[in-house]
């Protein structure tokens with residue numbers, strides 16, 4: 485089987501439709517996301533713009549310009565002292581080829597940027613029945629750090645989540661405020 489050719493690039497607001505459609509394909513399922521109704525395209529447009537201030541939002545795109553998948557970061561918890569933690573979301577299109585390393589490549593690029601910004605941990609929050617995602621996180625070196633039974637109710641049942649974490653920074657020194665994305669992508 486030929487490997488799919490793709491490149492990884494920064495997202496922009498024109499990707500909102502593709503991100504909306506890819507995520508929307510998983511919303512009706514019970515083991516990928518706790519989202520019950522997929523937000524509209526405008527929500528994703530705003531999300532891309534706002535995310536890119538503080539975190540990478542990356543797209544894997546094939547040579548026809550089709551979006552194969554994406555990854556982005558978000559704040560783990562609102563309180564200031566949590567600011568060095570990043571929760572990530574990574575999704576490939578249902579149509580994208582799997583087990584070809586595309587999500588791993590997205591991870592590597594994503595983590596490289598986060599390290600430059602000064603973040604310390606990446607957290608994955610998985611529905612506890614998402615065995616593929618669990619295996620994927622383990623392959624990247626994430627460790628399971630928590631399980632919350634009955635964390636959400638979807639499609640007629642209470643469902644649990646698993647938290648996984650990957651350390652990407654050091655803890656010896658007092659940290660500086662994480663850099664803005666523009667400071668590491670376009671340093672003065």
Ligand SMILES: CC(C)(COP(=O)(O)OP(=O)(O)OC[C@H]1O[C@@H](n2cnc3c(N)ncnc32)[C@H](O)[C@@H]1OP(=O)(O)O)[C@@H](O)C(=O)NCCC(=O)NCCS
Nearest residue numbers: 574575576582583584585586587588610616617619620623
């Ligand atoms: C999970 C997902 C992002 C993985 O994408 P991918 O590009 O196929 O993953 P990779 O090819 O980089 O896989 C890296 C490793 O993860 C593990 N892995 C990935 N898919 C797996 C599967 N179906 N079964 C078992 N292990 C798997 C393997 O160790 C794999 O390495 P290997 O293929 O050399 O054995 C993709 O399947 C997806 O988008 N699924 C639906 C959405 C989802 O669950 N997202 C995560 C929500 S938390």
